[in-house]
Amino acid sequence: MIRLSSADTTETEAATAAETPIVDERREALLAEFTARLGEGVLGSHIRAGDDLWIRVDRSVWRETAETAKAMGYVFFDYVSAIDWLPSPFGRDMDAQEDLIVSGTPAKEVGPMTHGYAGGETRFQIIARLYSLADGMGIHFKTDVPDDDLTAPTWTSVFAGSNWHEREVMEMFGISFAGHPNMINMYLPTDFQGHPMRKDFPLLARRVRPWPGIVDVEPMPGGAIDDEEGESE
Amino acid sequence: MTAVSDRDDISSLVAEATDNRVNIDFESEGMTLNMGPQHPATHGTLRIVAKLDGEQVISAEPICGYMHRGYEKIVEVRTYPQINALINRIDWLGSFANEVPFILAAEKLMGVEAPPRAQWIRTILFEMSRVANISLFLGDFGLQLGGMTAGFYAFRDREFVLNQIEAATGGRFHPNFDRIGGLKDDLPKGWISDSQVAMDKLLAFCDEMENLLVGNEIFQSRTRGIGVIPADVALSYGLSGANLRASGVDWDLRRDSCPPGLVYDQADWKVWTHPDGDAFARTWVRLQETREAAKIVKQLLTTIPAGPVMAKVPRIIKVPEGEAYVATENPLGEMGYYIVSKGDLVPFRVKIRSASFNNISVLPWVARGAYVPDLISILGSLYFILGDIDR
Amino acid sequence: MGLVESGKLPKPLAKLLNISRKYSIWAYQWGLACCAIEMGAAFASPRYDVMRLGVIPFPASPRQADLVVIAGTVTDKLAPAVVRLYEQMPDPKYVISMGSCANCGGPYWDSYSVTKGVDQLIPVDVYVPGCPPRPEALLEGIILLQERIAHEDMAERWKGDPIVIG
């Protein structure tokens, strides 16, 4: 853990050092069991001791993952969603770039694509969470979806609640789910163009008028005017 | 409609109704009933397209998106304090409760912990917003079933809580009071005793509602045995909060996996469940929950520790790289934020797991085979806030 | 109402008509988002009690309403419904736009799905700012609207284009 507060630095460091070797046995055991059941399917994992577990599985075993988890008592369905790991060309700090480009300065370089916990290979990743009431623990599952084939097996036959979540992922990211009973837009009108949650989907309102919050502190009004006001009063 | 309390009977009835179409003699083309997008009894605009056979619903499909405001996208271009002001507006009846899981997730990534006094006040305000939220539900549900009076009572008594929230935070509705590392301010003078009085009033309101609404014969006959959701269905749809507890699942995030930063273990309270899983059970569980929340507040008010309300955090908040999910038991159910940070001023991705989205997704399942007037009971008792569905 | 439309209504009569219209506004509440709750507090709670201003907040349908309060976020998906609702109302009709969202998009000014201001769709008579505006603010908006109705030349209102305050 990184502590940003500068107070008690020595103490904090000592605490961090003491925390690190803690092994979360329950989650390790859980991970081992998953690896045993899914075999080759488990591609990566990450454990934050005492807190959370991430498991990345292959897309071909995505549905088996849900079945396995359900059989192991992970019966509470939390959510299914996706992450677009592409570094945003239109992020917050990129707003002012419009002005730069107009004035002839080259745009800021976009950094390389990096993935989060449990790794990843593709731009899009599906993420889902299941929870076990008996264990009091949740698991995050991730799976990679290659760009040229944006589909994944559906979970609807295992967890009925994933129906709406998968529709949402389809409309927001353009990832469709094979075997889903009703793959239509969830939120947006049917004639909406594009997939808004993709990183390369621009928020047009911002491009017309840059975010006012960029100027954290507005410059004070000119001193001369201040004086004049003071005199006239 | 007979008041069948046995869940199996009901589900077999439902299955029969859907499969064989009970009105087989009057087999018709069916009729499509469009409820909404404007409906006076719902918060916000949910549209339901129901296919009917006579009085019976063959299928009911909610159409969402009329209130889709694109939270998950626009938070990617806002800094953490700015997001805090924005996410108040997801579940607009219990605003403060929306901030807490987000702040806790950010705190987890930063490794910051709020001082005890801030934790106490957070929990108190959290429970107060639960009271404000659910008390309106009780009135509103009465309104939907034709009992106007309950609505007026709820609006009257809710003001007492809102006054307290306003006195502490400055906002009746959208407090934006929580900060990474603590709270914006300390409590004003005299707030604690005023809150005790307000909570007493709310406890009296609960008693009143119990007689006025839950004890009402018409109310009971319109809700008992209506919209039964068995526990396994509830789990696989991810129902949470009172909807899940009304199906007999004894699970409450406040008790079972309370994230660090809230002090529910310091109060003596109880999680209520109900075995029936029908509309009445959901209302009843919510009523008890309001009582418990008021009790939690009353207890915590007496034990607030002294000290600062803000930990030391940098002035410009940059959250270190990492991913974290924190969920809390909000008035509507489990609300969680999955934050992916790249060590920037803004989060890389925020997944908002809102309770109503899951809660209402069970509607097509539970409405099958119900009668049209029961659809209102079912919808009302599932209790959703549109901002929480559509985000 | 031939007299009114021809604009030949005697002044005292017009005044009387305006006063009676002013104190019998049937307000249709269109609660869309958070602001709806504050509107509910203003309209339905005993504490703020809008009926003392001569506003009746419970018409069953927009076809019976003189005033519609658009309270909350209007999204692009909802926009056709807003227009339809406005068209269903009988003339003379008034619109109060409540909250920053309905005024200009508010906190969602950069969102891809929110209409930035309901005045892009229908003419608005009174804007009530705030996020959310307190119930008192909405009441003040209603009083402003009543003042406006009191001084209105009805012939103009019924014949001409809707009046839009900038």
Ligand code: SF4
């Ligand atoms: S103006 Fe504010 S309070 Fe009103 S609907 Fe918009 S976000 Fe909600």
